[in-house]
Amino acid sequence: MNNYQSYLFDLFKEYRPEPTYPTYPPYHQGLYLEDTFIKAFLDHSIDYDRYFIPISWTTIYCDNKDSGLQEKLNQLDNTKKYFIVCQHDDAPKHTIPTDTIVFSASEHIKNINPMMKPIPAICSPIIDVQEENKIFFAGFVGSYTHNIRIQLQKILGSLQGYYFSGQQWTPNVPNYRLNEFMAVTSQCKFTLCPRGYGNTSFRLYECMQLGSVPVYISDDFHLPWSDEIDWKDFCVMIDIKDIDNTDHILKSISDEQYISMKNKIKTTYNKYFTLENLHNNIIRRIA
Secondary structure, three states, X not given: OOXXXXXXXXXXXXXXXXXXXXXXXXXXXXXXXXXXXXXXXXXXXXXXXXXXXXXXXXXXXXXXXXXXXXXXXXXXXXXXXXXXXXXXXXXXXOOOOOOEEEEEOOOOOXXXXXXXXXXXXXXOOOOOOOOOOOOEEEEEEOOOOOHHHHHHHHHHOOOOOXXXXXXXXXXXXXXXXXXXXXXXXXOEEEEEEEOOOOOOOOHHHHHHHOOOEEEEEXXXXXXXXXXXXXXXXXXXXXXXXXXXXXXXXXXXXXXXXXXXXXXXXXXXXXXXXXXXXXXXXXXXXXX
């Protein structure tokens, strides 16, 4: 690691604290996305054309530990090129150097930073996943954090084969709610993944692990690694303008196409949507 990169790790060392907020998602174990990348970056210890700004954005925002951060960011050499990795929906809230690629799990900041590149909203894997019989055609368990979710329930909630459970989730998700989500999702042929506060959610990647095909409904799609993968091969994507046709769209998918989508998930997931391979997928895209 060169001197300037080492300087950055020292400059921002207080902005990589241990998280104290409730574990989310509640099944998560180990390091979160940003800290996983930071550790992998240190383990590889290779110099790149861009300098990494090593900040645990989610932790400092959730635990209110960002005091003095802007002053530190203002010390950066604006003639150099940088990149950051963010999981928090609103990160970075602070002003960063102009020539900075933001690898973000949410697209809230894309109108502010045109160099934003999407990454998946992921955490540690769900353990002990068992393939379940498909009792439900499609389902949604979660909070109504966006009007699209409310619309979807109104359109599909009374139709046969659909399961909706929309109580408010808090950072402390009770076990019975987590168990309901896991059980229902694994028993759904399709999982409805409407955008929430962020452009996407953990649900999109959780349902793939639980053997269900995601149905991503949004007005602003967040599609990581789309330079290498075609999301339509394994995910049903429905624009908000077509939300009224969701049932027709899903029922028009043939058994052959459905099996193909499930097989594509199996060959795609581990390479592109795990914390283990996050570092390599980001580093390959540093210009």
